[in-house]
């Protein structure tokens with residue numbers, strides 16, 4: 262049944278002036294899964310995310326969300342449908358406080374975001390919910406700190422809290438643990454696992470420990486095309502995948 | 517009462533007392549340019565958009581208000597309102613085209629469109645071309661307060677300034693202002709949270725243009741004429757200078773920056789002649805090299821450092 266899939270793409274293609282960054286990718290993401298998108302540097306993972314959220318226009322192909330064709334929609338519209346993405350480079354609002362960061366997300370559903378004649382103290386009714394979300398990611402003691410001053414790992418946690426504030430049906434995470442120390446990686450991994458109940462997660466991830474630890478399904482991209490697909494144990498044994506990873510194949514095979 | 521409220525009250529008191537110590541027309545000129553810079557700062561400092569064509573709105577409102585009062589015989593208040601609305605409408609048109617681009621391209625589109633508006637004013641008959649629109653009567657406020665009296669006019673101008681300053685302050689500190697800051701801080705993230713950033717930018721642009729227009733119309737009333745200088749790109753550059761010198765993205769920066777520039781120009785004009793431009797240029801260079809945050813921005817940063825040391 263098609264409804265089992267929350268997100269489907271049909272032969273998605275993205276060309277940059279003749280260079281094919283994404284070629285014929287037909288992706289099916291099952292509802293409720295944590296689905297990992299992996300592949301070597303430059304494989305086209307981020308480009309895929311940009312296509313799915315319409316930050317880039319696909320050259321060819323179609324995207325369906327909950328069975329509806331969303332190929333022609335604008336990025337903000339797609340976000341309002343419930344597909345919310347994070348970015349590979351940290352995506353906080355650096356000079357706003359931690360609390361304000363989360364409130365920006367909460368504010369949208371409250372409405373009245375065009376009211377320039379109202380005081381922003383009307384937003385304080387969102388504070389309780391914002392603090393609740395921050396507590397969920399362990400940031401409740403940083404509420405009044407300016408986001409730029411947070412340590413790197415905490416910034417990524419703030420991004421996740423902000424994304425969760427929209428209660429998205431489908432969360433796209435682009436390398437959520439990139440550049441983190443061990444402890445932070447573990448914390449973020451547990452966090453992703455925790456928030457995956459009641460929603461679907463599609464994540465790009467290089468850390469094989471995270472991929473093997475929490476993903477239900479894996480798609481491997483190489484040079485823009487799908488190389489393999491399946492659960493971790495299956496994909497890790499695939500000789501094509503091992504070859505594509507070369508240097509990291511050891512690690513992939515061991516884990 | 518909070519410290520902030522006390523500061524505002526002291527400023528208001530200074531504004532009320534000023535014409536007894538300083539030539540009122542000079543203070544009025546400062547207020548008009550301060551309002552212009554504050555309106556501009558709403559866009560540059562709080563939305564992150566550098567418009568290089570804001571003089572078009574300032575000048576357009578000056579012409580429309582002048583024409584409405586002088587030729588159509590509209591009461592002064594309605595004339596100013598007509599100028600403000602015209603500038604807002606023009607802002608909507610320019611903004612709709614410009615916000616499709618970002619960064620330097622945005623600045624270029626605003627500059628190009630402002631040049632087209634300038635040439636329209638140069639050719640159109642109602643503007644008086646090179647001579648300008650001269651001899652606009654100041655009229656009477658509510659039909660009985662004679663505005664040809666400088667002191668009466670001063671308090672009217674001060675009231676306009678206070679109202680507009682309050683509106684800008686309100687906008688910055690509103691739910692809408694929060695989204696503007698989010699767009700300035702990280703536009704892709706704001707989009708990915710579901711905000712149609714183009715709509716927010718456009719509303720900010722229209723507000724900024726309308727208030728820049730209110731400043732232009734008011735200045736026209738003070739000097740009783742509107743000329744091409746009001747719409748010239750020199751002025752578009754000057755408002756950038758005022759805002760950056762004072763501190764963009766701060767509430768008081770544009771006020772301080774414009775006061776410094778207007779007073780300096782006024783003091784130096786007879787003494788050094790065309791050297792004024794060179795002096796202004798040097799100030800700008802020094803400011804950009806040494807005081808990146810602008811006067812008010814540096815003061816705030818200094819104050820925060822002091823607080824940090826105490827803690």
Ligand SMILES: Nc1ncnc2c1ncn2[C@@H]1O[C@H](COP(=O)(O)OP(=O)(O)OP(=O)(O)O)[C@@H](O)[C@H]1O
Nearest residue numbers: 277280282300301302303304305306307308309349
């Ligand atoms: N806007 C663009 N213009 C031209 N080429 C691009 C553009 N964006 C991406 N590319 C190219 O497309 C290819 C895929 O890039 P992409 O960022 O999607 O890789 P990735 O799988 O996310 O890699 P990484 O693991 O390093 O993040 C790269 O070769 C990149 O240089």
Ligand SMILES: [Mg+2]
Nearest residue numbers: 306307308349
């Ligand atoms: Mg990438």
